[in-house]
Amino acid sequence: MTISVPATSANLGPGFDTLGLALSLYNEIDIKRANFSSISIIGEGAENIKLKKNNLFLSIFNEIYYELTGKKDSFRMVFKNHIPFSRGLGSSSAVITSAIASAYAMAEFKIDKNVVLNRSLVYENHPDNISPAVLGGFVTSVVHNNQVNSIKKAIGDDIKAVVVIPDKPMSTKESRTKLPKHYSMSECVSNLSHSAFLTACFLEEKYDLLKIASKDMMHEELRMQTLPELFDVRKTAYENGALMSTLSGSGSTFLNITYKSDAANLQERLKDKFKNFRVEILSFDNNGFIISKS
Known part of the structure; x- marks a missing residue:
């Protein structure tokens, strides 16, 4: 399987921790079952050896996949990163949301975006970046009873x-x-x-x-x-x-x-x-x- 996840821009000025939108800049991850686990990184972070040893995507993916299947299977993962790290474009949210969604997909569970969004809240405790990463468009969100409630507006090409x-x-x-x-x-x-x-x-x-x-x-x-x-x-x-x-x-x-x-x-x-x-x-x-x- 391949998952593509967009960069995001959060706050948008006054909407601190609540408003965000998705941009056409993407990270893409190819995942295949394999005899042993391996990671390759192309693009942003390719030179960072620590990303292969302490990979947040892999940690979340393995946690969710084991929870869903009870198995510790091996996968070949190729990361094609275009979202810069630590630049305010939602690189962490892209990792979190795509890891959760990928685990559900490889475990052959139905992908429910509301489930992915709320599970993402465990790893990032405000919804301004995770909501547009999951839903796209302009998104306004509120957390109520530990659940994310979002309203999305598609943005035109004008x-x-x-x-x-x-x-x-x-x-x-x-x-x-x-x-x-x-x-x-x-x-x-x-x-x-x-x-x-x-x-x-x-x-x-x-x-x-x-x-x-x-x-x-x-x-x-x-x-x-x-x-x-x-x-x-x-x-x-x-x-x-x-x-x-x-x-x-x-x-x-x-x-x-x-x-x-x-x-x-x-x-x-x-x-x-x-x-x-x-x-x-x-x-x-x-x-x-x-x-x-x-």
């Missing part, structure tokens, strides 16, 4: 993501330590109102209002201070047609959304100014993970 991927990673765990333990009432109300408005903008396709909707007062600028060039990325993006410009997850990637007709110009301007950063035009993925069997 808008594109222009992502700026710096050459420096950011650790989600470390970046959270920079955040305050308490927020003022006005900060909380601001983020509540903006995240609600941002959700409405995506659901109603009011993309011209995204700049207003994506204002954050809780985390974004505190995290951006680690890589001050990101302030200039946002300024440049807005000067060149971006509808919204936000830190992707905890960074370091910056997500810029623009109309399709403006995407190439925005990419060119950002490339010219930030020559050490990777700048890509991506469509939005509306499927989430996909499994194909051979």
Whole structure:
């Protein structure tokens, strides 16, 4: 079998730990039964020997597969990674969701995306990245009684993501330590109102209002201070047609959304100014993970 899982961008400004969307940048894993277990990695992480010895995908896959079958079978796994690590594009969520879904598939159980989503919550305790990785599109989620409840909106081809991927990673765990333990009432109300408005903008396709909707007062600028060039990325993006410009997850990637007709110009301007950063035009993925069997 082969599973393909998309990159994701979470928070989207004010939607801290709740809002996310899926991007057309994928990790792909080929899995075959074998006489002995083996792993190959192509692309991102190929040079990291530790990934073969301490592989999160394999750990989760084996745990779920044994639970479902009571067996410890051997598999040949080939990882074709395109999602950068520690760049705010949901690489961990891609690993978690695809490992769970793959275990169900290889155990010959029906793939229920709600089951995969809720089992993923055990390994990542907020749904902003795991929900779009599973469902695709723009997703707003809430956890209630340890269950994820999500509403998905497919995103049309009239808008594109222009992502700026710096050459420096950011650790989600470390970046959270920079955040305050308490927020003022006005900060909380601001983020509540903006995240609600941002959700409405995506659901109603009011993309011209995204700049207003994506204002954050809780985390974004505190995290951006680690890589001050990101302030200039946002300024440049807005000067060149971006509808919204936000830190992707905890960074370091910056997500810029623009109309399709403006995407190439925005990419060119950002490339010219930030020559050490990777700048890509991506469509939005509306499927989430996909499994194909051979």
